[in-house]
Amino acid sequence: MIRAFSAFLALRYLRSRWINVLGTLGIAVAVWALIVVIAVFSGFIGEIRGSIRNATPDLLCTGLAPGASFAPIDAVLRAEQDVVATAPRLRHHAMYFPHGRGQRMQATRALATNPLAFDAVELVGIDPAAERSVTDLTHWLERAAGAAPEAAPDATREAGVTDLQRPFDVPREIEEQHALRSGASLGPNRLLAASPGILVSRRRMTTSWLERGQQLDVVTGRFERAEFGTQLLRVRRGFAVSGAYDTGHRILDETTAFVGIDELRDVLGFCVDDPFATAPQDVVSDVAIRVRDGADLAAVALRLEAALRRTADQAMAGARVLTWEEQNRVYLGAVGQERAMMKLVLFAVMLVAASLVYGTQHMTVMQKIKDIGILSSMGASPRGVQQVFLLAGLVVGLLGCGLGVAGGLLSVHWLNDVNDWSRRQLGIELFPTELYALDRVPYAIEPVWVAQVAFAALCVAFLAAWFPSRRAARMDPVLALAYE
Amino acid sequence: MTDTLLAAEGVTKEYSIGSRTIAVLRGVDFALARGETVALLGSSGAGKSTLLHVLGLLDSPTAGRVAFEGRRVDDLRIDERARLRHARIGFVFQFYHLIPELTAYDNVRLGSMMDRGLFAWLRTRRALSARSKDLLERVGLGERTSHRPAELSGGERQRVAIARALIAEPAAILADEPTGNLDSKTAADVLDLLFGVSRERGLALLLVTHDEALAKRCDRVVRLHDGRIVD
Known part of the structure; x- marks a missing residue:
């Protein structure tokens, strides 16, 4: 009281x-x-x-065995009633540098050994049509296009892709225009071999002084069967910057570049056009999944994981299905x-x-x-x-x-x-x-x-x-x- | 019901200072009857104020017992002693002991708040406030209600203290040299007031003093020397 x-x-x-x-x-x-x-x-x-949510699919099926085929995994995933769409993905680490810099570096030993001359990147191979059904790909491309109008005095300096439906297409005239402006040789017949497109983030485009149409040499490695075991094979492939994307998720934007999934399969030695190839032609490392609105992501992930492990397919034995929060667990936890x-x-x-x-x-x-x-x-x-x-x-x-x-x-x-x-x-x-x-x-x-x-x-x-x-x-x- | 209001039986009070023990009261027997006025005379250090504090339940005896209306009260719990002190005993001190932040009116009114919860007091505050004003009128300070202690003379402050002691309608007033700090004219006025209200309300009055002349106005004089009652 x-x-x-x-x-x-x-x-x-x-x-x-x-x-x-x-x-x-x-x-x-x-x-x-x-x-x-x-x-x-x-x-x-x-x-x-x-921004993480916008940049990450609802669920990601990962932990698949190397060389896993998309079709059987997709069949298992789509059997779950809450799964709306799936998209194949193939991830591989690589380095890139603008075309021509490599030759210049060979002339100077110091530069050649300077790792900072390269940009390390995680190449993610996607199928744009399928990817659009599981993530906001179109929105990422639109954001990048709309974000840099002031830095676009000519066509090559624009950040947006030419065709939102075909984001890896690089119009030949832009590629030529860039090659001429940068003084690169177009070859004896002034013809440029059409390069597959690569999407880099708007942030990377700015910080690395990249332009649309610019040729990038992508260097990576893969293991190949040899007479005695396996050997590491260095792979170098030319890509042309087809445009920029902007997910808004800074870490993803700074570390990732998108290429067509078939291009990446080709780089990694999975010959997609070879009818006699022994490896599956639809090889994937991950599958991005979209689930029905309002569904309990964690519960669906658990069900999918169980379903994948129930199959006799060894490629799915170690599969894990992560929710968007689990995919970014460390970062979200740190914040x-x-x-x-x-x-x-x-x-x-x-x-x-x-x-x-x-x-x-x-x-x-x-x-x-x-x-x-x-x-x-x-x-x-x-x-x-x-x-x-x-x-x-x-x-x-x-x-x-x-x-x-x-x-x-x-x-x-x-x-x-x-x-x-x-x-x-x-x-x-x-x-x-x-x-x-x-x-x-x-x-x-x-x-x-x-x-x-x-x-x-x-x-x-x-x-x-x-x-x-x-x-x-x-x-x-x-x-x-x-x-x- | 006994005629004795307040009684001390064999009361001893000792204080320890380091390893030394000082006995201030040594087996004091004392009784104060209803409506009686008693002067407690003694030199400085005789134990007058200590006896007053023990009788007023402000302090506990080291030995002996204190009874109020025939009931032993020195062994009550601390909050029960506080309640009894509020309801039945009023104190008047030499140095007035008013709360400096409060006006004369608030100092008196404060006495009516002691045993009430906030909401209970809010329900009865009109009647209690009127009573506080009446008491201030009675002690001759009807015009000075809004003055703080610093704005009042010594005599006026002591009148406020008397009004405050009366607000809970006690059965006894224990006054510790109430005129010790006043000039003779003012002292006489304050004493007249004290004896007057004591008579009017049938209050017992225990007056601690050095003053023989003042003591003679009381019904009885008790002398204290070196912690003992000598006559």
């Missing part, structure tokens, strides 16, 4: 002691920081998850961990605020020793005396909490306006959006988090006030009355 005199005196003490504003402000700043920073962090995480660390760091601000509340309440108790004796002589119980200082601390916490929550929510609401104003008027960008390729500062207010912060602030204020209040309650009234 709250004693009337405790509440009455707590408010009077607060009113007459402006030092309590310090505690209130401390709590308010801590709550404000916890709400604003975590809201922005959550916004960023939301953006990241969104989530960063947010958790940030919460921990910011909670230290709350502890500073708690020390302010403790300090001010302790000071009040020490200044009010005689009052404690007076109250005891009037019949106040130790619990009632304790309530005076506890309530004062709680009111400080409540006010600080209210101010912090209101300030935090308003700050988040006006975040982009404040950021724009600061950039225009002061030349300082509080949240550099360009760093993250964003046009606005993302934020997400999580009501549960706001409630948790508010509750924690009240608990902290309560605890900080509890220790001085306990001291007040334990005072000997006779000594307190005699205190000078």
Whole structure:
């Protein structure tokens, strides 16, 4: 029960002691920081998850044996009622460099041994028509095309593909135009062999100074059967940049280049046009899967995995089906961990605020020793005396909490306006959006988090006030009355 | 019901300072009857204030017992003693002991809040506030209700303290040298007030003092010397 005199005196003490504003402000700043920073962090995480989601199929069947054939796997996958579409994929690591640089490098030993002269990339072979049914391929191509109009003084500098339906096609005139402009030889008959297309990310196109139509030498290796076991065979194949894509997922964009799946099969020695080949012609390393909207991805993945392992086909024995979150588990986990660390760091601000509340309440108790004796002589119980200082601390916490929550929510609401104003008027960008390729500062207010912060602030204020209040309650009234 | 309101039987009070033990009260027997006024005389250090604190349940005896209305009370739990102190005993101190942040009115009103929960007090606050104002009128401070202690004279502060002691309608007032800090004219006025309200309300009054002349106004005089009652 709250004693009337405790509440009455707590408010009077607060009113007459402006030092309590310090505690209130401390709590308010801590709550404000916890709400604003975590809201922005959550916004960023939301953006990241969104971009990952857009760049990743619902499910990915992986862990297939080398040389696995798509057709039997596809049959198993499509037997699951929640699977809407599938698309074959073939992954292989490679390096590339603009055509002609290799010859120049041979002339200079230093350059030839410099690994930075190459760009490492994961080549992903896709079938555009099938891929479109499982991912947002068209949207990735449109995004890249629309994102770089200012950097397109001529056709070759455009980032977009010529035909969205056939993204690996490179119009011959563009390839020739680029070859002529770069001074490359077109051969004795001024004819250029048509090169298969390669899609690089818009980011890579910018950072590596690539242009549409530009010839790239892709170098990779594969094992081939030899007289005694296997031997490593170096493969070098020319591709022409057919355009750019932009999934929005920075890591994928910086590490991946797409080529036609048949081209990659050919590079890796799976002769797709050879009717006498022993290896399957539809070899895949992964299968991208789209499932029915609203289906439980984890449950479908488990069912598919079980179905694949039930078959007698050795190629599917080690197959795993990963949800889009599992495919990016490490990255998403790291981002989530960063947010958790940030919460921990910011909670230290709350502890500073708690020390302010403790300090001010302790000071009040020490200044009010005689009052404690007076109250005891009037019949106040130790619990009632304790309530005076506890309530004062709680009111400080409540006010600080209210101010912090209101300030935090308003700050988040006006975040982009404040950021724009600061950039225009002061030349300082509080949240550099360009760093993250964003046009606005993302934020997400999580009501549960706001409630948790508010509750924690009240608990902290309560605890900080509890220790001085306990001291007040334990005072000997006779000594307190005699205190000078 | 006995006629004795407050009684000390063989009360001893000792304080320990390091390895030394100092006996301030040594087997004190004392009784205060209803409506009786008693002066407790003694030199400094005789143990007058300590006896007052023990009788007022602010302090516990080392040995002996304290009874209120015939019931032993020194062994009550601390909150029960606080409740009894609030309801039945009023204190008046030499240095007034008012809360400096509060006005005269609020200092008196505070006394009505001690045994009530916040919501219970809010329901009855009109009546209790009116009572506080009446008491201030009674002690002659009807016009000074909104003044803080720092804005009042010594005599006025002591009147506020008396009004505060009366707010819970106690059965006894324990006054520890209530005029010790006042000039003779003001002291006389304050004493008149104390004896007046004691008579009006039938309150027992225990007055700790050095002043023989003042002591003679009481029904009985008890002398304390070196922790013992000497007559």
